[in-house]
Amino acid sequence: MAVSVSDLMRIMEEIAPAALALPEDSIGLQAGDPAAPLKGVIVALDPSDEAVERALAVGASAIVVHHPLIYRPIDRIVPDDMAGRLLLKTIRAGLALYVAHTNLDRAPRGVNTVLAEVLGLCDSEPLQLGNECAQYKLVVFVPKGHEGHVRDAACSAGAGVIGEYEFCTFETQGVGTFMPGESAQPFSGEVGKVNRADELRLEMVVSGPFVPRVVEAVKQAHPYEKVAYDLLVTSQRDERFSLGRIGELEQSTSLGEFASRVRKALKLDSVRIVGDKQRQVARIATIAGAGGTLVSAVAAAGADALVTGDIGYHHAREARARGLCLIDAGHDGTERVIVAPLAERLQAELKKLDPTINVETVSDQAVFSSL
Numbered sequence: 001m002a003v004s005v006s007d008l009m010r011i012m013e014e015i016a017p018a019a020l021a022l023p024e025d026s027i028g029l030q031a032g033d034p035a036a037p038l039k040g041v042i043v044a045l046d047p048s049d050e051a052v053e054r055a056l057a058v059g060a061s062a063i064v065v066h067h068p069l070i071y072r073p074i075d076r077i078v079p080d081d082m083a084g085r086l087l088l089k090t091i092r093a094g095l096a097l098y099v100a101h102t103n104l105d106r107a108p109r110g111v112n113t114v115l116a117e118v119l120g121l122c123d124s125e126p127l128q129l130g131n132e133c134a135q136y137k138l139v140v141f142v143p144k145g146h147e148g149h150v151r152d153a154a155c156s157a158g159a160g161v162i163g164e165y166e167f168c169t170f171e172t173q174g175v176g177t178f179m180p181g182e183s184a185q186p187f188s189g190e191v192g193k194v195n196r197a198d199e200l201r202l203e204m205v206v207s208g209p210f211v212p213r214v215v216e217a218v219k220q221a222h223p224y225e226k227v228a229y230d231l232l233v234t235s236q237r238d239e240r241f242s243l244g245r246i247g248e249l250e251q252s253t254s255l256g257e258f259a260s261r262v263r264k265a266l267k268l269d270s271v272r273i274v275g276d277k278q279r280q281v282a283r284i285a286t287i288a289g290a291g292g293t294l295v296s297a298v299a300a301a302g303a304d305a306l307v308t309g310d311i312g313y314h315h316a317r318e319a320r321a322r323g324l325c326l327i328d329a330g331h332d333g334t335e336r337v338i339v340a341p342l343a344e345r346l347q348a349e350l351k352k353l354d355p356t357i358n359v360e361t362v363s364d365q366a367v368f369s370s371l
Contacts, residue, residue: 003354005096006034008041008062011349012100015342016110017158019209020103020133020241026068027103031087032096038062041350043343044362045336047097051362052089058360062096064346066104066111066335069097104338106241109345111288111338116245118265118337119286119307124247126239127285129297133238134208140218140229141176143187144198151202153221158210161240169204176228187223206231207238244287244294246303252282255305255325262307268333274316275325281305288334292316299324309334332364339363 009029021027040060044051047069055063069083069090077084090097104110116124138159142150154160155167162168176199180186189195206214211231219227249258256277263271281304287294291308292315298306305325309332319326339361347359 003038003350003357004034005029005032005036005038005062005098007353008038008064008096008346008350009034009098011346012064012098014349015345016100016104016107017209018103019212020106022102022106025102026071027099027101030068030070030097030099031090032062032094032098034096036061036094036096038350038354038357040357041343041346041359042362043339043346043359045332045339045364047086047090048362048364049086049089050364052086052093052095054360054362055095056093058358060358060360061094062098063090064098064100064342066099066101066338068099068101100342102243104342105243105288108240109341111335112243112245112286114337114341115286115288115307115334116247119262119284120249120265121245121247121284121286122250124245124286126242127244127246127287127298127301127303128239129243129294129301133241135234135236135238136206136208136211137203137232137234138206138211138214138218138229139201139203139232140222140227141199142202143223144173144200146223147171147200147202150218150221151204153217154202154204154206154214157214157217159206159214160204161207162205169202171200171202173198173200175199185225187225205234205236207241209241244285244291244298246283246285246298246301249282249284252280255279255281255327258284258305259327262327262329266329266333266337268329271330271333272311272328273326274311274319274328275305279304279325281325286334288338289331295319295324295326296322307334336364 042055042060042063046067047065051063079085160168176197179194180191283304285298285303285306287308290310292311295318299322307327309330311328343359343361350357
């Protein structure tokens with residue numbers, strides 16, 4: 001069977017589930033036909049003329065980007081508007097455009113994880129910013145002998161994850177009673193009579209973003225005509241999905257020296273600094289893109305310094321007041337690190353389907369430059 005754009009969408013959903021995106025974010029397929037054949041993929045930070053031209057030059061049929069081309073609802077598509085012109089160009093070329101934005105930021109191996117690795121942070125972990133995903137407990141009642149099938153389906157869809165452990169469930173045995181109506185088609189028992197069935201109560205945690213697909217997976221795997229289940233809100237938050245990371249340098253260093261290291265690691269002309277260049281820093285937080293609004297949460301997390309982009313004047317003043325050093329490496333400077341690793345992951349997955357499909361990257365030009 002030929003590989004299609006829908007296969008690319010499925011792989012991207014595994015890498016950066018759409019449910020991880022912040023509310024009102026614009027992600028997913030923004031142009032193109034899911035049923036169209038997939039002949040090659042271009043990965044870039046931004047939707048751009050360069051990405052479209054490269055796709056046409058190498059015969060690719062899809063472009064995967066981090067920043068949305070369509071971020072807010074549009075009421076016209078015209079060539080004298082940047083987004084409209086690129087959208088027209090993309091559609092006319094028959095290209096698919098797929099966006100992974102804040103869902104890729106929050107993914108466990110997403111933008112911030114890569115940024116932390118590039119900057120040399122040791123044992124980095126999700127940065128708790130107060131916007132972690134809510135967790136639920138799913139309770140489903142399964143006839144004895146079918147619990148394994150239902151468990152596998154639910155956990156494969158994202159349930160049962162506690163820290164570094166997967167397929168975490170708990171089960172207790174009991175007896176369920178039911179009386180099928182005349183039009184019912186029961187799995188067992190007789191219509192019009194009260195029946196008893198040996199059942200298991202199967203429990204597992206589910207992070208909010210995965211609830212819909214886990215429930216659907218349970219319904220598909222369950223033998224009953226109507227599935228009895230409860231979805232209970234817990235007080236816990238899923239700490240895996242964060243807009244940032246925090247970790248330690250192998251050895252503390254001055255803010256000025258670390259800022260120089262950041263500039264070189266991210267291949268930038270310059271960075272901006274907030275704080276005393278001689279101050280020693282060791283515990284470093286990263287928020288790719290624009291992290292100025294999260295300065296208070298980062299300071300509360302105990303970071304010595306934050307590497308991010310788009311720092312405004314008032315954010316800088318707040319950071320100084322809280323004793324938090326800042327390194328502004330630019331919005332695109334902190335995000336461009338994801339392009340190559342994302343392309344490598346896509347290439348590895350697509351080669352399992354068709355070894356001839358090639359994934360390439362396009363290096364976007366920096367928006368700002370320094371004199």
